[in-house]
Amino acid sequence: MWDEQRLFGHGILVALRQRLELPRWIFFSRLLEDRVTIMARMKKTFPLHVADKTDSRVIAALQVTLNKYVKRERGKALPTGADRWIFQCRVGANSETAQPCQLAEIPASIEAVALAKHPEVYVEILAEPRLKIAGTKGGV
Numbered sequence: 706m707w708d709e710q711r712l713f714g715h716g717i718l719v720a721l722r723q724r725l726e727l728p729r730w731i732f733f734s735r736l737l738e739d740r741v742t743i744m745a746r747m748k749k750t751f752p753l754h755v756a757d758k759t760d761s762r763v764i765a766a767l768q769v770t771l772n773k774y775v776k777r778e779r780g781k782a783l784p785t786g787a788d789r790w791i792f793q794c795r796v797g798a799n800s801e802t803a804q805p806c807q808l809a810e811i812p813a814s815i816e817a818v819a820l821a822k823h824p825e826v827y828v829e830i831l832a833e834p835r836l837k838i839a840g841t842k843g844g845v
Contacts, residue, residue, distance in 0.1 A: 787834030
């Protein structure tokens with residue numbers, strides 16, 4: 706069966722399962738389903754040079770594709786206890802050289818990769834729900 710310590714690393718979830726009086730397999734299967742749906746990740750490599758298209762048009766189409774993805778993720782229902790989505794992003798020539806950046810910095814990062822004459826760009830966007838804490842500018 707599932708080892709609770711290996712999967713979750715602490716006994717808080719075990720105590721919660723015992724308090725709810727759910728069988729172990731039902732509790733952890735629901736929890737794993739929630740974790741899979743909560744953390745949506747897009748990892749993709751896009752070409753920067755396409756035959757019969759200028760590079761600026763290819764980059765513009767790439768940015769439209771990324772904006773559609775972000776809009777679709779923001780439209781998803783938030784899990785209980787969260788009030789907004791945050792996006793952790795990485796952009797680079799490939800997955801090994803990708804650097805973390807903010808969502809608003811993705812177009813500039815893609816332009817930097819294109820100016821470095823790389824044939825493709827790697828983009829990774831991780832959507833996570835967050836609860837905004839009162840009195841802070843950002844989230845948790």
